[in-house]
Amino acid sequence: MTFDVDVLRKDFPILGRTVDGGARLVYLDSGATTQKPLQVLDAERDFYLTHNAAVHRGAHQLAGEATEAYEGARHTVARFVGAADDEIVFTKNTTEGINLVAYALGNARRVGPGDRIVVTEMEHHANLVPWQQLAERTGATLDWFGLTDDGRLDLTRAGELIDERTKVLAVGHQSNVLGTVNPVRELADRAHAFGALVVVDGAQSVPHRPVGVRELGADFLAFSGHKMLGPSGIGVLWGRRELLADLPPFLTGGSMIEVVEMDRTTFLPPPQRFEAGVPMTAQAVGLAAAVDYLEALGMAEVAAHEDALTARALELLAEVPGVRIVGPRDVTDRGAAVSFTVDGIHPHDVGQVLDERGVAVRVGHHCARPIVRRYGIPATTRATFYVYNTLDEVDALVDGVRAAQKYFGG
Numbered sequence: 001m002t003f004d005v006d007v008l009r010k011d012f013p014i015l016g017r018t019v020d021g022g023a024r025l026v027y028l029d030s031g032a033t034t035q036k037p038l039q040v041l042d043a044e045r046d047f048y049l050t051h052n053a054a055v056h057r058g059a060h061q062l063a064g065e066a067t068e069a070y071e072g073a074r075h076t077v078a079r080f081v082g083a084a085d086d087e088i089v090f091t092k093n094t095t096e097g098i099n100l101v102a103y104a105l106g107n108a109r110r111v112g113p114g115d116r117i118v119v120t121e122m123e124h125h126a127n128l129v130p131w132q133q134l135a136e137r138t139g140a141t142l143d144w145f146g147l148t149d150d151g152r153l154d155l156t157r158a159g160e161l162i163d164e165r166t167k168v169l170a171v172g173h174q175s176n177v178l179g180t181v182n183p184v185r186e187l188a189d190r191a192h193a194f195g196a197l198v199v200v201d202g203a204q205s206v207p208h209r210p211v212g213v214r215e216l217g218a219d220f221l222a223f224s225g226h227k228m229l230g231p232s233g234i235g236v237l238w239g240r241r242e243l244l245a246d247l248p249p250f251l252t253g254g255s256m257i258e259v260v261e262m263d264r265t266t267f268l269p270p271p272q273r274f275e276a277g278v279p280m281t282a283q284a285v286g287l288a289a290a291v292d293y294l295e296a297l298g299m300a301e302v303a304a305h306e307d308a309l310t311a312r313a314l315e316l317l318a319e320v321p322g323v324r325i326v327g328p329r330d331v332t333d334r335g336a337a338v339s340f341t342v343d344g345i346h347p348h349d350v351g352q353v354l355d356e357r358g359v360a361v362r363v364g365h366h367c368a369r370p371i372v373r374r375y376g377i378p379a380t381t382r383a384t385f386y387v388y389n390t391l392d393e394v395d396a397l398v399d400g401v402r403a404a405q406k407y408f409g410g
């Protein structure tokens with residue numbers, strides 16, 4: 001398969017629908033969740049139609065087939081990010097993956113009173129609140145990298161923030177609001193020099209650009225299936241083998257135990273130790289199909305396509321008087337999340353005018369409230385692009401913004 005957006009759009013029937021009023025759907029909300037190609041839907045349906053059973057331990061053939069499908073999906077995901085199979089833990093989503101690490105580190109007493117946990121001001125709440133909670137439970141201090149006016153990390157305090165007190169650095173690879181791609185490798189190397197663990201929120205990077213866990217240089221990486229053409233209800237936590245092996249479980253119960261006595265239990269090694277209960281097997285199969293789909297397109301091609309869309313959006317929006325981009329204004333080290341404000345018009349009103357024209361965007365703080373506070377705005381309008389978006393759709397966004405200005409007399 002080569003990257004031809006007109007061809008691949010046929011795999012996404014939902015993109016052919018209209019919204020109330022008859023306008024053609026222009027879906028620019030993939031940062032929240034992506035649409036699913038037929039190949040993913042078929043893979044899930046096929047699993048339920050022909051192989052469905054609870055994985056592991058079953059004495060019958062279907063259980064064996066289901067286990068094979070589930071472990072096969074793990075292998076596909078591992079290959080996609082350059083990891084070993086037993087370093088891949090299936091979770092519900094990014095949020096659960098980060099909580100797993102935060103709780104396990106707390107339970108393992110790897111963080112304690114006087115220690116420091118470092119995050120950034122651009123984190124999604126999923127990579128902020130679990131660390132606030134861990135700090136509260138353990139008596140550690142939470143500190144953070146602030147932001148520059150153009151939406152990048154202000155690294156001037158790096159020497160102060162990352163030292164021997166720092167136990168965890170939790171950083172987003174790509175911001176879901178600003179689009180900024182953060183220098184994870186550089187930060188990870190610095191954190192490792194002081195023995196800190198590095199947890200990366202890959203929810204917005206893994207779907208959009210080639211990400212290899214070895215090159216990334218982190219210790220944990222969490223991402224979500226539903227943001228990369230896969231089903232909802234399945235996510236991934238990658239962790240370095242020796243670190244996972246050292247961590248106590250997060251959720252406990254069936255499927256993750258070795259021997260259970262009435263008063264104590266021993267646990268299986270990773271990844272099973274972190275997958276309590278019957279897992280989401282069909283969803284894992286669907287995620288593997290999504291990975292196959294992305295690999296067939298080529299992640300470098302995916303990134304290049306998104307760069308072209310982002311460049312067009314940044315260029316055209318810059319030409320509209322009163323529109324302000326919140327985040328980097330050029331495509332260097334940034335991804336396909338374009339947030340903006342329109343002078344004199346509340347983002348919700350911009351969103352509504354766009355919706356009436358079929359253009360689906362998101363408005364609000366995008367689960368990263370500290371960002372909008374940093375820039376002194378109540379909210380932004382955010383367009384996010386993915387493999388199936390076209391340059392025409394970017395134009396539809398910008399036309400819609402101009403229409404909103406006309407409507408509200410801007």
Ligand code: PMP
Pocket residue numbers: 031032093094095096124126127172174175176201203204224367
């Ligand atoms: N981090 C980032 C950067 C995100 O964009 C999101 C989803 N908006 C999340 C974490 C949380 O993902 P999920 O809701 O799938 O757990």
